Amino acid sequence: MMANSVAALSAQDEDMRTRACRLYSETLTLFTRRITEARDSGEIDEDIDPE
Secondary structure, eight states, X not given: OHXXXXXXXXXXXXXXXXXXXXXXXXXXXXXXXXXXXXXXXXXXXXXXXXX
């Protein structure tokens, strides 16, 4: 629901689009970092690509 709202608003508002892109990028970075940490500590298989 939230993603749909952001998508609808970002189509009409450049500032919203910029913020949404930044938030997506920051979230992706956090997930990638955590997956890397989990892989390096042995929590998940070492052949997992965090990207």
